[in-house]
Amino acid sequence: MHKLVLIRHGESTWNLENRFTGWTDVDLTPTGVSQALSAGRLLAAEGWAFDLAFTSVLRRAVHTLWHVLDAMDCSWLPVLKDWRLNERHYGALQGLNKADMARQYGAEQVLLWRRSYDTPPPALQADDARSERADRRYAALAAGSVPLTECLKDTVARVLPFWNDAMAPAIRSGRRVLVAAHGNSIRALVKYLDGVSESDIVGLNIPNGIPLVYELDADLQPIRHYYLGDAQAAAQAAAAVAAQGSA
Numbered sequence: 001m002h003k004l005v006l007i008r009h010g011e012s013t014w015n016l017e018n019r020f021t022g023w024t025d026v027d028l029t030p031t032g033v034s035q036a037l038s039a040g041r042l043l044a045a046e047g048w049a050f051d052l053a054f055t056s057v058l059r060r061a062v063h064t065l066w067h068v069l070d071a072m073d074c075s076w077l078p079v080l081k082d083w084r085l086n087e088r089h090y091g092a093l094q095g096l097n098k099a100d101m102a103r104q105y106g107a108e109q110v111l112l113w114r115r116s117y118d119t120p121p122p123a124l125q126a127d128d129a130r131s132e133r134a135d136r137r138y139a140a141l142a143a144g145s146v147p148l149t150e151c152l153k154d155t156v157a158r159v160l161p162f163w164n165d166a167m168a169p170a171i172r173s174g175r176r177v178l179v180a181a182h183g184n185s186i187r188a189l190v191k192y193l194d195g196v197s198e199s200d201i202v203g204l205n206i207p208n209g210i211p212l213v214y215e216l217d218a219d220l221q222p223i224r225h226y227y228l229g230d231a232q233a234a235a236q237a238a239a240a241v242a243a244q245g246s247a
């Protein structure tokens with residue numbers, strides 16, 4: 001059996017302000033740092049150890065990983081950063097307040113943008129100052145492949161190749177893997193691992209900073225999954241994420 005640990009970044013500044021974030025590179029709040037340190041201490045206390053970590057190229061996930069590894073006294077751990085673990089791109093919603101959007105467009109429309117499988121938010125214009133196309137961290141991507149918006153289906157389409165190319169081979173080889181990522185890139189991976197339907201994925205919300213353990217068989221099929229620590233607290237935190245899209 002293999003064990004894979006996934007963790008969404010701790011609270012970010014735009015989580016706190018309830019703003020759509022996507023690829024905007026905001027940092028953690030002090031609460032987010034505390035969540036990451038607590039997760040690391042919990043993992044250490046329960047005897048977890050890792051051989052390799054994966055994360056995105058966004059600082060809220062990278063810094064979460066730093067704090068988790070620091071709390072586990074293994075800041076030396078090899079880390080592979082890849083844009084394919086980035087949060088789903090939120091398009092022209094990036095920077096806008098989620099409750100304001102619910103008041104302006106209705107909670108149902110915001111739910112579709114946040115949680116549906118194939119309804120993308122309105123796209124950024126390519127010349128929008130918020131576009132990441134000039135960001136040198138994405139310079140290796142083919143021209144025009146830096147997204148201007150993404151639905152979850154688009155996120156799955158880039159997370160899965162990274163799973164198949166990097167994460168799954170590492171796990172199959174027996175390396176103990178930790179992944180620090182984002183709410184929707186984790187939703188994309190969970191959808192694949194658990195075979196969640198396009199309708200059921202709407203109900204999945206990932207809380208900030210709580211380790212999510214996947215026990216996988218030899219074929220990397222899930223046996224079970226659970227949050228470390230207080231299960232009720234994790235459920236309440238996930239419900240709070242869902243509520244962020246309310247007016």
Ligand SMILES: O=C(O)[C@H](O)COP(=O)(O)O
Pocket residue numbers: 019020021022023087090114182183184241244
């Ligand atoms: O990108 C964001 O806005 C958040 O990190 C995730 O947002 P969501 O929970 O509204 O999808």
